[in-house]
Amino acid sequence: METGSPAETGVTGDEPVWRGLPPGLLRMRRLLLVVWTGVLALAAGLLPGLLAGPAWGAFALLPLALAAWFWRLLGRNWRSWRYTERADDLLIRRGVLWREETVVPYGRMQLVEVTSGPLERYFGLASVQLHTAAAATDAVVPGLDPAEAERLRDRLTELGEARSAGL
Amino acid sequence: MTAPVPGGVPDRPPVAERRLHPVTPFRRAWAPVAVLAGWAVHDPNAAQEQLTRLTGTMLLIGLSVLVPAAGLYGFLSWWFTHFAVTGGELRIRTGLLFRRTAHIRLERIQAVDVTRPLLARVAGVAKLRIDVVGAAKKDELAFLGEREARALRAELLARAAGFAPETAREVGEAPARELLHVPPRALVLSLLLTGATWGSLAAALVVPPLLWFATHSVWTVLATALPLLGAAGASSAGRFVTEYDWSVGESPDGLRIDHGLLDRAHETVPPGRVQTVRIVEPLLWRRLGWVRVELDVAGSDNSVLVPVAPRAVAESVIARVLPGVTVPASPARPPRRARWCVPVWWRGHGLAVTDAVFAARHGLLRRRLSLVPHAKVQSVRLTQGPWGRLWRLADVHVDTGAGRTVTARLRDADEAARLLRAQAERSRTGRRDARPDRWMA
Secondary structure, eight states: OOOSTHHHHOSSSSSOOOBOOOHHHHHHHHHHHHHHHHHHHHHHHHHHHHHHOGGGGGGGHHHHHHHHHHHHHHHHHHHHOEEEEOSSEEEEEEOSSSEEEEEEEGGGEEEEEEEOOHHHHHTTOEEEEEEESSTTOOEEEEEEOHHHHHHHHHHHHHHHHHTOOOO | OOOOOTTSSTTOTTOOOEEOOTTHHHHHTHHHHHHHHHHHHHSHHHHHHHHHHOOHHHHHHHHHHHHHHHHHHHHHHHHTOEEEEOSSEEEEEEOSSSOEEEEEEGGGOOEEEEEEOHHHHHHTEEEEEEEOTTOOGGGSEEEEEHHHHHHHHHHHHHHHHTOOHHHHHHHOOOOOEEEEEOOHHHHHHHHHTOHHHHHHHHHHHHHHHHHHHHHOOHHHHHHHHHHHHHHHHIIIIIHHHHHTTOEEEEETTEEEEEEOSSSEEEEEEOTTOEEEEEEEEOGGGGGGTEEEEEEEETTOOOOEEEEEEEHHHHHHHHHHHSTTOOOOSSOBOOOGGGGGTSTTGGGGOEEEEOSSEEEEEEOSSSEEEEEEEGGGEEEEEEEEOHHHHHTTEEEEEEEETTSOEEEEEEEEHHHHHHHHHHHHHHHHHTTTTOOOSSTTO
């Protein structure tokens, strides 16, 4: 997807180009879910199973059922994340049940932050966070490809500089 | 960044560092006494035990150590505090063991406050505080001579406004024109008509006797009665004392606010620093047509613009504070189906967007109308929960630089989506005709 060029011409057409998140984030979250469910299911199955009789081991099914549900939720949540760079502002849309859409004009950006924890690094992910003078601004794009995160950061800082405005 | 001030950097040699007023050590000398008092309050039993053991000589010895130590501490902290005004900065250098240097950029000034607490008034000194985003409490200059504080404020404002450093000192104080003065009678009446005053007073009078009947323990009663009485005092007498003789003036340097009966305070807010303005209309004031106006300036603690005034007067003041802004008369209510989301109170919500401001109202009994100039909007958010989606309603939040978020609740979902786009556009373009940081430049 080419997003470098529309900056000069403005928005391409009416609807800007929305970008989703790479599948790495979903993979990481689902893997974490599987690991934790495994631990929980083991605990929930073994403890009652050993203490109260093998039939009680069926408790292990509870975490498994929950995990199946969470598996779907994670997928829906991951699909719901969208962001787009318009000519003058960044749009972030997210959430399934509680939807949120954030618009940050480039000129208001005070700081762009790229963070990546050890686990995220292992999965080759990085998140970009935008800070404005308002503490309530919660513009963050998680789970990006590091190269894309850096491109976004550079582009945002460049655009922010060009359109800079104070408080 | 702004262009370098002519002569700003090469100006370095003549930077004259100054010290605070020689009265300052006495203020700092309180610190050890305060520590002792804090300990005594924190652990009253141990303190009492220690007190009974104290003899006259021990007391004398203690005093003879404590007083010079406190004096020395005060003297040293005064001796090692310097400040200087350079081309574009106010520099404060302080600290004996832990050195600290603060450089405050003058074009970033959000407000300048000169306060004179009662004792300082007796001594003829004043505190000067520069509000910038992120400034700490310790960045205030306490104390300066009264005349020096006024001169320094005028100089700082002149430099911040963009006057050349050589002339800044001669520019002097900009002439002020009074916009509004709150008569004491109106202030008293407004406090009497405030629910919080009576509520805290009633609580202070009712709760301790009830507790006494329930527990018969003096300490419990005292421990609840004192904070309650304090709260009651703060909400009635305290507010009267701080809001007494409130006057708002206008000058080329911006807004000037003067107030206080015992502690006098004087604030200057340069043009274009106000992030949000709120018109608060308590239930009991509505018959009289009075309102209270609050404002938010980034980095400043003060939040009151007008404690009480008739609506028309308050609106004329707002028109001076936010140039080109008229207060929208009747904000549009949410659609009727909003009553399924917020049963009765949905009627209190409202939204009006003009060319200059985003205005959101909320509250049914105590109405609050928040105004945000488009140029001050930092980001716009739209949120919608599952219940809101069922009724096709959404909330639009507008974040401002003073850390405050103004929310237009329960808007029609399509309208909210349109509003989000339009607001982002307006907040971007609203900046174009905003005045520069250096307002005289």
